[in-house]
Amino acid sequence: MDLGLKDKVAVVTGGSVGIGLGVAQTFAREGAHVLIAARDGSRAEEAAQAIAREFGTRAVAQACDVATAEGCDALIEAAKREFGGCDILVNNAGTGSNETILKAPDEKWQAYWDLHVMAAVRLARGLVPLMAPRGGGAILNNASICATQPLWYEPIYNVTKAALLMLSKTMSTEFIPMNIRVNTVNPGLILTPDWVKTAKQLTENGDWEAYLQGVANEHAPTSARHGGGTADFMVSSARRARPMPSAGPTSTTAGC
Template structure:
């Protein structure tokens, strides 16, 4: 299927590893030029080099922290300087948390709010004017199944991802008149390096069977009985950002192997 994406420009956050890196490769395979954001410059530069070499597209690395206004300004500036703006924005930067509501300090709540919500707000303000000049575009927010089905050990993550989902709905209503489609994706269990790192830590003193640990997690939570690869999720993300999904507006899509327990 021709997704009609060749020559488009996509801005991706959290793009040097895991889901973001897989999505970058998937977009590049469709001929999309990229502006990639992450905090670790060395890892980001290497990812950009590999993608450009493998797929023959232009890839601009922009090392920045999108949880800050200055970081967002730097990313928007990089897109404007290199390509005169962008057609696609994939808001992916984020991380899990671990706390209780009664013990978590204010600054931890604020840090996750800035990363999961304000980054998306600021990037919309920065990139949407350029999308309008280019005739429209697509914005996709990576929230989580935890936005509607929370895990008990990470209330801050749950709350801020739920807020991101509601922001996405409001932004969709505001921008569709400018031919800019906004949607949300709520992944379930995706086998990212963070999951593997955590599993190795948890099994370090009990035999080191981290794969068995992850298998148990998958069978406990997902009827499909396994984690998804980042590439499986990336395929769906690229489709949602293409003209083939032209009637998808303000929606939330669960890619979770059946993990969601409600209809």
């Protein structure tokens, strides 16, 4: 099926691994060029080179922290420098959290706000003016099922993802006159390296695969019934083995 993406330029934050990498690969498979952003520049570079090799499109990596204004500026500049703009922006970079409302400090709330909300604001401010003269485009915000249904142990994640959902709706009304669509995806359980890391932490490098399977069996009965179980799973089993709250969005605790 031709999705009409040939030679479009897609900027994907968090495109070096997990869901973002899958998204970037899928764009490239459709003939789009991709600019992937992540803090770990060498992992992003490896991912970009692999995409270019496999799909024959241009794939460029930008090392940057999109939770900062400087990081967003670097990505916007890269889109201008490498591609003369872009047609698609996928705000995917994000991570789970682990805290209580009563104990989490303001700094942690602010850090997740910067990562899950302000990155989308800042990148839109820089990239929408580049999309509009190309005839418009699309922005896709990767929120979470937690944007509408909270998990008890990650209030900051729930709230900032819900804010991203509302930001998307609000952006969509502002940007549609420029022919730019804005949508949100609220994924459920996707097995990514973040989850594997979390499972290893929770089991202290014990039987982490069994842990993940148990989560899938408990919370994604479809996967268990069909003998799958690694494709979608739920995290709330962490209630039984709760990791220590972390200081900021460098947490390795996967969110849903």
